[in-house]
Amino acid sequence: MVFNSYTFIVFFIIILILHNLPFTWRMKKINLLLASYIFYAAWNPPFIILLWISTLIDYFVGIKLHQETVKAKRKAWLFISIAGNLGLLGFFKYGNFLLENFTLLCQSVGLDYHPAKMDIILPVGISFYTFQRCLTVWICTSVRVFQKDHCLTSPCL
Amino acid sequence: MPTANLTKAALLMLCIVVVSLISWEYMWRHKGYDRGFNDDVGLWRKNRLKVYQPQNEATVFIGSSRIKFDLDIPTWEKTTGEKAVQLALHGSNPRPALVDLGNDENFKGKLVIDITEGLFFGPRPEIEMNQRVQYGQEASPAQKAGDQISFALEHQFTFLQKDLFSLNAMLTDLRIPNRKGVRGDIIFPPKFSYVTFDRQEILTDTFVKDSAMLRWQTDIWTMFGALSDEPGAGGDTLQKILEEVKTAVAKIIARGGKVIFVRTPSSGGYWAHEPIQYPREKYYDQLLRATGCKGIHFQDYPDMANFICPEWSHLTKEDAVEYTQALIKALQQQNWFSNPRK
Numbered sequence: 001m002v003f004n005s006y007t008f009i010v011f012f013i014i015i016l017i018l019h020n021l022p023f024t025w026r027m028k029k030i031n032l033l034l035a036s037y038i039f040y041a042a043w044n045p046p047f048i049i050l051l052w053i054s055t056l057i058d059y060f061v062g063i064k065l066h067q068e069t070v071k072a073k074r075k076a077w078l079f080i081s082i083a084g085n086l087g088l089l090g091f092f093k094y095g096n097f098l099l100e101n102f103t104l105l106c107q108s109v110g111l112d113y114h115p116a117k118m119d120i121i122l123p124v125g126i127s128f129y130t131f132q133r134c135l136t137v138w139i140c141t142s143v144r145v146f147q148k149d150h151c152l153t154s155p156c157l
Numbered sequence: 158m159p160t161a162n163l164t165k166a167a168l169l170m171l172c173i174v175v176v177s178l179i180s181w182e183y184m185w186r187h188k189g190y191d192r193g194f195n196d197d198v199g200l201w202r203k204n205r206l207k208v209y210q211p212q213n214e215a216t217v218f219i220g221s222s223r224i225k226f227d228l229d230i231p232t233w234e235k236t237t238g239e240k241a242v243q244l245a246l247h248g249s250n251p252r253p254a255l256v257d258l259g260n261d262e263n264f265k266g267k268l269v270i271d272i273t274e275g276l277f278f279g280p281r282p283e284i285e286m287n288q289r290v291q292y293g294q295e296a297s298p299a300q301k302a303g304d305q306i307s308f309a310l311e312h313q314f315t316f317l318q319k320d321l322f323s324l325n326a327m328l329t330d331l332r333i334p335n336r337k338g339v340r341g342d343i344i345f346p347p348k349f350s351y352v353t354f355d356r357q358e359i360l361t362d363t364f365v366k367d368s369a370m371l372r373w374q375t376d377i378w379t380m381f382g383a384l385s386d387e388p389g390a391g392g393d394t395l396q397k398i399l400e401e402v403k404t405a406v407a408k409i410i411a412r413g414g415k416v417i418f419v420r421t422p423s424s425g426g427y428w429a430h431e432p433i434q435y436p437r438e439k440y441y442d443q444l445l446r447a448t449g450c451k452g453i454h455f456q457d458y459p460d461m462a463n464f465i466c467p468e469w470s471h472l473t474k475e476d477a478v479e480y481t482q483a484l485i486k487a488l489q490q491q492n493w494f495s496n497p498r499k
Contacts, residue, residue, distance in 0.1 A: 001299035006306035008299075042299035 001042040011039065040125070047123040050088060057084045058133050065140045074141055081137040089130040092122055178316075185315045185322065189363065193351035194311050195319045196247075196358070198292035199304030204356055205293040207242045208258065212267050212415065215240040216493075219254045220271025222247030223421040225358040226350070226471035229481040236485050237494060243356040249286040250276050252401060257290045259405030267415040267493065272444070273423075274435035275382070278389050278398055308354070321347070343377055346370040350471075359474050365467050374468040375426060383426045383469065386433045389440065399447045406448045417491060418445060418452040422461060422480065425469035453487045460486070 001008050015035045019028055041048040061081040068074050090098075099115055106113035194200055208217045216239055218224050225245045233241045244254055251270060258264045296304075307317075316322045335341045348363045349370075364370050375383075390398065406416045420441060423431060435441075437454070445452045455461040460483040464476050472480055488494065 005299065005303045006310070007303040010302075010306060042302070043297050045298060 001039055007042065011035075011042075043124050044121075047121075050123055050126070051129065054085055054088065054129065054133055057081055058137055061137060062140055065137070078137060078141045082134055085130045085133050089126055092120060092126055095120055178314075181316050182314055190315050190318075190321065190348075191351065192312065192315050193318050193321075194354055194356075195307070195317070196352045196356060197319070198289050198296075199300070199307060200352075200354075200356060201244065201246070201289040202293045202296055203304065203308070204242050204244055205289075207240065208244075208261075208264050208266055210240060210242075210266060212265070212413075213239070213494075215242055216267045216269055217242040217258070217264075218245055218269045218271065219251040219258070220245040220269075220419075220421075221249060221251060221273040221276045222358065223273055223423070223471060224269070224271035224419065225356065226360065227421045227477050227480050228357065228484070229474075229477040230353070230355050230357045232478045232481040233485065236482065239494070241355070245271060245356075246286050246289065247358065248276070250279065250283045251286065252277070252398070252405075253283050253286040253290050255402060255405045257293070259408040262412070264409065265412045265414045267417075268409060269417055269419050269488075271419050271421055272441060273421075274389060274431060274440050278395065278435060278440055312354070318351075343380065345377065346373045349374065358471075359477075360467070360471055362474075365473050371468050378427065378469055384430050386430055389435045391439075395440075399444065402444065403447045406450060415493070416448070416450050417488070417493065418448075418450055419484070420452065420454040420456075422455040422464040422466060422472065423470055424464065424466045427466075427469040451491050453484065453491070458483060458487055 001011065015031070018031050018035075023031070037048055037051065040051055058081055061077050064077045065074055068077065096118055099118065103113055103115060207215065216233075216237075218228060218241060222245065225243060225247060228241060228243065230241045230243065233239070245251065246254075255268075255270060258268060292300075311317050320326055329342065329344055330347060332344065346364060346367075348361045350358050350360050350364070352358050364374075389395075409416055418441070422428075441452065441454065453461075455464070461480060464472055464480060466472055
């Protein structure tokens, strides 16, 4: 959904109206969360699954970080979040690059390895939302001001 | 800034926008322009989705510009009771559309392929048609929604026609002379044609009645090589083209579809040279032999043979009605409408 399209104008007006209706703050956050998902899915619906995976990981990691008091365990949760997010980014951005190098490595030691070619499309904005999430979880870990509700606003692009 | 002031500013802005748009629209209508549609990828895709109708309900047309002008869709639909799905595109080679339909396992309908030899057998890059085929397959939900909004707005507003009223179109229309030795873009006569929602293209009365504009257009055709006698593609190039067409047509027929070729009328400078550049025996007739399909060449039918295209290539609105009736008659002779389900 590009910003100078009719679709965006209509979408933005609807969201603006919804946001200014007398809903509760929680309802407004849910509206924004759904709007973010619709905005992202409007490019290519299947890729919304990536955003959901990322959201779910960080939502539950966020809750755990809020509840956990042992420093080592908090670091472990942080690691899980960062590994999950960067893992997705790494697969989509560097999957082919790594596979090609691994294939070359195999061939250099005499292994006849021919993996199936991966036709990977780079999801729009994956770097942006990955690093945004990493930053959010990092803040949750280091500042300890995290509240469960904050998770609802984090996926908004 | 207090909210009250922002509301006032927003209302003022809204008023200015509405008044400006109404004035802009009124001015163009006052100058004689009417509503028309942008013949863009979205409008093409809208029609592409209609190709899956049963054989007794629709015929699909692909080709270059001639069939877009020459097929009068209201006449076709009124006379045959079937829909006409127009997928032709001006200035383009229809082979990518044919290959697309051939590869589409769900297309089992009736297909009319219009042949303009210079484009069908020509070397012109197929960017425009390829873009449409690709968009037909890959449009995102946001683009699809945008198309629907565009259609709704274009039904209401004249000024949304990009070829006439976009900033680029209007800058081009200023006709600022080029520097010496610099060749600019080709500028087509204003009010040349307009496009309907079902993608029929119609020469405007203003254009047809203006001899200077007709001359302007035939000069452009001359620049495009209308008066050239240089032979068209031959040898391996021609064989590859024939093979590509044969394969796609065979796929459609194997699924139960019907295919026929049509050669729409041309006249003046075009018709004086097209038979020299693209002799019928070597191109059109060979195409029919290669594919095993029937063809309707305007020269073979007395009620199609004598049309005069005012700018050598396309029929007027009135002649398109007559040509369409003649085409339907010729198709009936080929049992085009004899589907047992009808």
